[in-house]
Amino acid sequence: MPDRLSEFGEIGHVRRLPVCAQQRGAAHRSLRGSMGLSRQHAIVIGASIAGLCAARALSEFFERVTVIDRDELPAEPVARRGVPQSRQLHFLLARGREAFDELFPGMSDELIGAGAVAADMQAAVNWNFAGHRLRKAESGLIGIGLSRSLLEFTVRSRVTQLPPVTLVERCDVMDLLVDPDLRRVTGVRARRHADGSVGSALDADLVVDASGRGTRGATWLEALGYQRAPEERLRIQLAYQTRSYSREPEDLAADFGSVYAPYPEQTRSAAINAVAVDRFMVVLSTCGGEDLPAREEAMVEFAESVGGHDIAEVIRTAPPLTEPVLMRFPESIRRRYEQLDRFPEGYLVVGDALCSFNPLYGQGMTVAALEALLLMSLLREQADDLAHRFFSAASGLLDTPWNLTTSGDMQFAHVEGEPSAEMLEMEEYFQRYREAAANDAVLTGALLRVFNLLDEPSRLSEPDLRARVLQATGRATAPSS
Template structure:
């Protein structure tokens, strides 16, 4: 998309999704403004606008590759600043259905760091771009449009410092990256547009996190341990060595089976998991704070691609489009993938067409990821939702894949490439992988 001098893009939300969007927009617009109600510059601790910031976060392998492509040297910079860096299989212990996965070298990078740390490193790189500025401490009151309401021309802002001075910030393009609490659906209805179709899946997730300090390194060369909830035991936990020479442990449970928020109860919850690995690390560790809980009752998808009318000059990405079970740690990577879709549409000939962007976003990113996560959540009998034959077959086959991955390094690698969003789920149904999975299911040794 060719832009003229003076054209401005505005990004609502300066979190992970907004930062990826700003980096993309900076190549196409003379000016990019990131608007956030928090004071974000220099923030090193969880901020009010990101209540989940005290809990475990991860960029999947695909997200890290995108981040490194957009911000060369980012991974090395995070490692030098204290993040854990390793191989997704060699240096991360995965316990799935109560059994550890095989641990060959996957050649996929894993980074363990706190959410504020990840956000700060991305934000500092974005802030270095000469045409990007931050409008901090501002509330967004609504959209500004042309008289016929067919094009968004900016946003109306109100400073959060108590001054009653509304301001209109004009823009050629407005990108909403404010997360699942996005007000775009309500604002569209106020402008006379139809209601956005939504789908919700009640998973009743609750998770609790606590930080610790331990002497020395984690066992077995690990930077993280993930004990994944299963159909038989719908609770799990993730442990990671993060910045500040700390350990973060996030325990979680489905459908109300939530970890306690007092230290002794939290430790008992961790001890109840399928394997004692995480418990053994923290049972004598030094607690650095009290456990903190976060609730995530429902996964949510908004089907903007189904709308027959949508104003020009406005797009939505990240959790504002699709927000699913955070246990799978896909959200930040999906935001990065969404930014790449936006970049391609900005660079196409002619004006940005939101309807085409939303169709491609669904086809290339959201459909597969939402489908994968929904099928996974429907493993738990108490999660309400349709389970057609195809879903049940996929669940059964995935369980065989996971079982094979405990003994077969090639299957484990293929499985992690799908989890890391480097490949679509149907990659696990390629003939070579299917054959290896079936051999293990039948008790036969898979050939090399």
């Protein structure tokens, strides 16, 4: 039974790429020395978007990076079992497109070359909020519609070309290894499916948990005597159903998509997005527990009921390419590792394992890429105290997307939790903002910059925009906070 990575790596489903030892040695020697963390080997648990982005970041700093996934990783862009959301509609926000291009230069061009669709998020999308259609205009906010599988496949192909990186598939990480005084994670115990072994110990200087919403990281740490990280959970009871349709040039007058967002009086929502030149994805969703229709006639009615006549038209006339696929997303979860007094060095948590947002806002993949950029900048500064520095900086990064989604969700009667007076005041302002944005391209552009994670929400309360809202709605607004 192999119990060291070197032996483990020689067998099973392992892709090992040739390494230019001289080139790597030079790069890494300059990074070691005065720093506390040895940078020989990093392990990433999970080869999905967050894990692959983390591996990209670590590949600049570690001699070897091993990414382990329990799934067989397909040789083409198709959905896989360990990532059930890959059959659902995904799009990349403008900030996400930039972040993926920073991590993987030329990535958006590569995606577009492979069939993804780039579009101006203001000029080519019909945004509908509480009966108000936002004003269209060229904005330069370029998002990407694509299948989740295409993005993961393209990123994976890039990551496998990085000399330090090895992908190990069909292998389950079972728990963490720690040093005798429990101060540092020193590796993982993992089991390859091929031999059904009890598990092999794999040493590492750093372990990054990118195993998604269902991470067992908290349980592993608890078993080692650490406290569970405090969790924030918001029960939104979202049901999500995606179906793909053939896309003809005349569909939606060649628009990229339409969104009919939910609001407290309407818990249903619908959206359509071009995810390839010849393919749309339609998503119908409810929050609060209502079931979704699976039959075509009822789907048309559902889309009509939210005002989505364009979406209803596509459901009625376009040839479907798949069956409707349902997914439930009961709650958003944020794990607050930054609030723990005691946490082992050598262990980080990223992606959905750290924070998993209401998917209607389309933020998860963007945040995963931003966390990888953050990790790179922290490793560039120094290696000491990495866990503490990462979790507190990541918490700052997560505040905006988390607050955006949760403050919106807390307006719904079925969501528990009292919105603060400040939240209620902001929501009242946003209602008026959206009303005004229907006739104002500047207000719409500013709002979409916030949704695309390019600007902070506080931008929307600045005097120039507040004055436009006041002028359009004819009522005074509360002073900016």
